[in-house]
Amino acid sequence: DGGITQSPKYLFRKEGQNVTLSCEQNLNHDAMYWYRQDPGQGLRLIYYSQIVNDFQKGDIAEGYSVSREKKESFPLTVTSAQKNPTAFYLCASSPRKVPGSEKLFFGSGTQLSVL
């Protein structure tokens, strides 16, 4: 079955540690996204990529980094510079054949907590 797989489901970070959240899709979608969800704030865009080897900052990119070396994969690294990383992280993808018109396909999310 096609879909988006996020791992791990739960992740714990120690102070000063970088952690990487995995996102893989087998939908052959060009565009991929990372969103952060905090209680009462909805989803906020961290980074997005519309093509391999290219990505753009979203609204809250500070303290995060990404790579897009393969079409299927878009990992997110939460660096030690992100001082408040505790949140639910959602990865999404879209075909983008006609930008702005297709729905997003979401993964099941990763809950990141600070120890």
Place this chain on the structure above:
Amino acid sequence: AQTVTQSQPEMSVQEAETVTLSCTYDTSESDYYLFWYKQPPSRQMILVIRQEAYKQQNATENRFSVNFQKAAKSFSLKISDSQLGDAAMYFCAYEMEYGNKLVFGAGTILRVKS
């Protein structure tokens, strides 16, 4: 910058009744897309309904329909014959035509009473 506002943090509805969730947005664009997403306790995001701004006809998907008022920049979701499975967080979202990202509202928690 575009913004999306959901003014109702929580709503409750009796099973089999109808409920309307509100959403307003701010944009200077004339062509764009609006969405309602559902997030149940599993936290999986599910697309409920989608509306193109250039279409005057309101979108409908089974028990879900929208009231799209372009001039007022309003996009409310009506759920008819509410079911226990409708209990979830509902997010309104906006994307401009040829845009590259969705802008989400803060969400409305819907509780369904049996």
